[in-house]
Amino acid sequence: MTNQMADMRTEYGKTLIEIGKENPNIVVLGADTTDSLKTAGFGKQFPERFFNVGIAEANLVTIAAGLAYAGKIAFASTYAIFLPGRCVDQIRNQIGYPTRDDNKGLNVKLVTSHGGLTVGADGGSHQQLEDIAIMRAIPNVRVLIPADAISVSKLTWIISQQYGPFYMRMARSETPVIHSESQEFEIGKGITLRDGSDCTIAACGITVKMALDAAESLKKEGISCKVLDMFSIKPIDEELLEKAARETGGIVTCEEHNIMAGFGSAVAEVVSETYPVPIRRIGVQDKFGESARDNEISLLLEKHGITSLNIAKKVKEIRSKS
């Protein structure tokens, strides 16, 4: 890992154009945020396959469903707060539910940015902290939270090739590059970034970097942590989680989301049924966020305990109890 930073949305936009060149069935839809989501470039390249529906997210989702029903692979993108948060009915009934034979749900890819607290200055109204909970509960919908720009590119390719509904959440800000270009991704499989024997830190999205930092600092104290990038939240890698529980005896989860029905809950569901071990869930503790300018975002995260320091603290807490 280097200290290199990269922008997820730029990678997303670039990848869509690459996929669009190869596959004429790709269509892209936006809702007045196409510059921000970096999908406008696709529109320039393929104007006949690009639809900006204005500030009408319900319409965005449902037109995408119609295009998908007619055989298109529809990528619908805007800010996270306006898709799961605003359109749960459209997503449930028009994307998750319609099923014919083995085609479960319609072939729509909901790709959002500005997930979680790190939206920053726009404030609590714009910080989507419930999307994992909402999307995870809809049958047929798979949920991905990539940790870096490389993941975004790889996963965009993968979901364009796999039939069915996907929800993928990106971060607003540039994020550290975690993975190498050669890293392989598979839906439903977590990635072990670091092996360890004393505790597991399972993370997703921007918290993966925090998990790595925490593991590094704990190592100096002689605590060996396994670090998992669980970008595939649904389906989740049950096998990897069970193995981690068995090998390390405790798991700390970390997410930029409400801990209610979020990523930590998903991990706890698996572990409690396969190999119960102590778990600590780091994330927003059933609260809303607030404004923070770019140089203050770390303060906002700190307020909600989403820091490498807190991860390290929870790891030690688990170990002291076991």
Place this chain on the structure above:
Amino acid sequence: MGLNYYKIKKNVLKARKLVIKGTIAAASGHPGGSFSMAEIMGCLFNKYLRFDPKNPLWEDRDRLILSKGHASPGLFSNLAVAGYFDPSEIETLRKFGSRLQGHPDLKCPGVEFCGGSLGLGLSYSIGNALAAKIDGKSHRIYTIIGDGESDEGQVWEAAMAAAKFKVDNMTVFVDRNFIQQDSYTEKIMPLDETLEGDDLSEMWRDASRWKLSDKWRAFGWNVIDIDGHRIEQIDHAIKKANQTKGVPSIIIARTIKGKGVEHMEDNPQWHGKAPKPEMAPIINAELESQFMIAPSIIAGDMSNLENEVKRCAEGRADYIHLDVMDGVFVPNTTFDHTKIKQLRPLTVIPFDAHLMINEPVKHVRDYVDAGCDIVTVHTEVCDESSFGEIKDVLQQNQVGVGLAINPDTNLPQWSHKFIADLDQLIVMSVVPGKSGQKYIESSHEKTQNLVKILKDNKFEGTIEADGGVTLDNVGQCFVDGARAFVGGSAIIGQKDVRGIIREFRNAILKSRRRLLIQKANELGGTELVNNWISLHVIGEKKNQLIQIAKELGFN
């Protein structure tokens, strides 16, 4: 090409009966909204939609998207009639394990959209239409939305998007039945003017207050207003919509919720409720006794038939009856196909051409080309071979097939093999040749006897009473079994055509109500009669029925 009026009508009836069967079997469901869109569905399934029930996912099929998904019985029944599955499957409606879910689901062949949550179908249709454009496909998207559903903001998001993207390969209907779950739409969320204090069951009769069209026009749509139960108007509107390029088209179809069953009509109670099983035979009898009024324009001013056609249109005639006389088969001469062709552009009302001419087989194509929707020829000048040819020509051109018999003629033996194909049988109750004659009384009994023969030979058409039909005898003609009524001097000879047609309808309606009360009595005695009458809660219907029951000797 004719209207295909009869095929549509017959299948609309079949579909309506299946709606009754399905909702009764389910003990729930939405008959009201299924009936308000029944003629729209009928026109689509029997004339416009390109589909293949054996290959439901045929790539080039037209897509029908029922946005108002609760009207699923109306969709399923049409799919059954169209051959997607056996009509008996309607009895699994809403039951565990059925393909016919409470709301349309892709599980059911022919269903293109999972309806249920309202306000979504238009957006989804736009997606389908845009995909067809990308792919350079010529299939069309047909969408039906509800008026209650139009409370949903997403409908208007979609309205804007369709205009922006110039979605012209989609034809949208609003089933404007004025009723949503709680009550009348104008009470719950007005789409037209605010109509506080008005008699809401009457309000939609005043077209000057309808504003829904203006809304759609303001959103950039091509708007076509129609009576959504008139097949010819639906047909014409679809044609116009499908020809419109560069802007989306919407047909605002004024309909009546529960249309076809008097006690359901205009009654918010029937939005989502199944009839009681014991009412089914009476309801079916009512559905089977739809009737048509056909003014005969030769009874008017022969020097200005154009004006007579206009009077029929203003009078809301169901057909325009055109008596063609050649001076040979009958002593008189009226006009021929050239005149009909001139009259055709004046109205979309079906032309019911009655050919009183010799050797009709030689001329039938001219009448098809002139734009007739029903062509009736006389048995006296046909035989098995010539009538077979006539029937084929008419059917190939979607023109109704009619046969007529004179007062002194009975159905000849050769005609029996055609009875199942007949759309119309004209029973002449005067000697043809001139208008203004008196009804031949024995025609009542003759018609009653014919009903039995027709039934035995699987007749699915309509008996048309023609000759001397007046306000005084039209009720009895209905009782005899006639369902279409030609009115010469009794209608077209009157000053106020619209008024007299209304009186004809009321007279027939009274006769029909009497028959239904008698049917209720046969099936369940006074108790069922009372229950039947008590279902009629809207307007004056109940009092009128009580009056009829009294006349029949019930208390």
